[in-house]
Amino acid sequence: MAAAAPSYLPIAEISAYNRTWTIKARVTAKSNVRNFRNGQGKVFDATLLDAMGGEIRASFFNQAADKYGSMIENGKCYTFAKGVAKVANKQYNPTNHRYELTFDNAAEVVPVSDDTQIETVKFSFKTLKTVQMQSLPCQADLCGIVTSFKAIQTVQSKEGQELTKRDITIVDDSAMSMTVTLWGDRAKQEDKIFENQPLVAIKGVLVKEWREGRSGSILSSGVLQFAPQFPEAQRVQQWWKQSGSTQEIKDLSQEGTGSFDGARARAATATNLSGMKKASERMTGQQPETYSVVARLALVQTRKQGEVQPLHYMACQEPREGTRGLLCQKRVDEAGFCPSCNRNTKALPRLNLRCRFVDYEDQAWLTSFHEAATKILGKSGEDVRAMELAAAEKGEGGREELDNSIRACYFDQPFNLIVRAKLDSWQGEMRSNISVVDAKPVSKRDHARQMLKEIHASLSTLSQAGA
Numbered sequence: 001m002a003a004a005a006p007s008y009l010p011i012a013e014i015s016a017y018n019r020t021w022t023i024k025a026r027v028t029a030k031s032n033v034r035n036f037r038n039g040q041g042k043v044f045d046a047t048l049l050d051a052m053g054g055e056i057r058a059s060f061f062n063q064a065a066d067k068y069g070s071m072i073e074n075g076k077c078y079t080f081a082k083g084v085a086k087v088a089n090k091q092y093n094p095t096n097h098r099y100e101l102t103f104d105n106a107a108e109v110v111p112v113s114d115d116t117q118i119e120t121v122k123f124s125f126k127t128l129k130t131v132q133m134q135s136l137p138c139q140a141d142l143c144g145i146v147t148s149f150k151a152i153q154t155v156q157s158k159e160g161q162e163l164t165k166r167d168i169t170i171v172d173d174s175a176m177s178m179t180v181t182l183w184g185d186r187a188k189q190e191d192k193i194f195e196n197q198p199l200v201a202i203k204g205v206l207v208k209e210w211r212e213g214r215s216g217s218i219l220s221s222g223v224l225q226f227a228p229q230f231p232e233a234q235r236v237q238q239w240w241k242q243s244g245s246t247q248e249i250k251d252l253s254q255e256g257t258g259s260f261d262g263a264r265a266r267a268a269t270a271t272n273l274s275g276m277k278k279a280s281e282r283m284t285g286q287q288p289e290t291y292s293v294v295a296r297l298a299l300v301q302t303r304k305q306g307e308v309q310p311l312h313y314m315a316c317q318e319p320r321e322g323t324r325g326l327l328c329q330k331r332v333d334e335a336g337f338c339p340s341c342n343r344n345t346k347a348l349p350r351l352n353l354r355c356r357f358v359d360y361e362d363q364a365w366l367t368s369f370h371e372a373a374t375k376i377l378g379k380s381g382e383d384v385r386a387m388e389l390a391a392a393e394k395g396e397g398g399r400e401e402l403d404n405s406i407r408a409c410y411f412d413q414p415f416n417l418i419v420r421a422k423l424d425s426w427q428g429e430m431r432s433n434i435s436v437v438d439a440k441p442v443s444k445r446d447h448a449r450q451m452l453k454e455i456h457a458s459l460s461t462l463s464q465a466g467a
Helices: 063-068 128-133 231-242 263-267 273-281 370-377 381-394 396-407 444-466
Strands: 022-030 034-036 041-049 055-061 077-081 084-087 099-103 108-111 138-149 153-156 162-172 176-183 199-210 213-226 269-271 289-300 312-316 347-358 363-369 414-426 429-441
Touching: 022 213, 041 063, 041 213, 055 063, 128 138, 128 176, 138 176, 138 213, 138 231, 176 199, 199 231, 269 273, 273 289, 273 363, 273 414, 273 429, 312 381, 347 370, 347 381, 363 370, 370 381, 370 414, 370 429, 381 396
Parallel strands: 055 099, 176 213, 269 289, 363 429
Antiparallel strands: 022 041, 022 077, 034 041, 041 055, 077 108, 084 099, 138 162, 138 199, 153 162, 162 176, 199 213, 289 347, 289 414, 312 347, 347 363, 414 429
């Protein structure tokens, strides 16, 4: 009589309540053994995937790290038993499982023959637009085009360990880009691998806030694949070939382009337009100050003393020499000549608006640069450029059509503006320069909560004064 096939618990069913189990899984990612507690402890991590598509992170400590650190190999199949399930730490866990496994000296790991029913890696892709809206830190699997990369760098960790890194910039079909840092052997790959805008899939990207933007770093248990064949990858590749390579791209890693709830918004002082102007007039230091203001768009300056004012300019999009990816962003002339690059270059339209905002008490003229301006108008740089070119062809009648289109935005909805004020020198005199660096339609729920909080504070003040 044939022996019964062994019974394995599906990874998806692992929980703190299942204490006796054996799983059969492929190791899809494995880190090196590393020391902690001043060298007294050891650990390595692995990502395990079974035939049902269940995925979980496992950590092997001390004696388990010594015993299985060299035996367990990436890409091979094993059975795992006598581990402990605990709630996953999502900051460092590249899987979607609620739990993660820890193994110590009681661990049992046995190599088995390859199981073709188990995939070699499992991706759960998110677009960069989705990443922009998530609370930080978060993790994501990304698929995109490598548009630029930097040279290999050597940095020191807090523990004094020398680390190798390389920054790449990827863009996906949500028309957004983000810097992702590669470490170790992934960073040491030859430059030619990153040239010619290759398509990549990256598993296990830890996204954090960096200089008021967002940037990613691939985890030690992450995966980097070139030329993936997933449907998501083919979609991104097709978008890039058809229109993406010439489309205006929003860089999440640039200062001021992270989500609205980033460090800039949290550090901004809540006030109104009148309070903002008074505070900016009292500025004495060189450090910029930020304010959060709720106001409506009342006017966009399209003419000055009867002369038409352009709403956009063309900015050079060529990589700055010696930076391996940082864009020049200098204004080019009508022929496309960039004075910084000293040649005709690829350029894209960027908005620069002079806007008047109003609230319940006051009004203020503020400069709104590209990122904020596109949100205020609800139009991209390409949209505005096309409108201005069409208006120029039609003459005065065309310009009136453009003005009417802009007027449709007036008083449409209240915006939560993040405003930056800094001191600049103008003709030998110091004065405050105030500009809008971010804008978002007001959340009625959040705004009502804030107003209610202010009402309670006022009532409490009045009550104390009466007492």
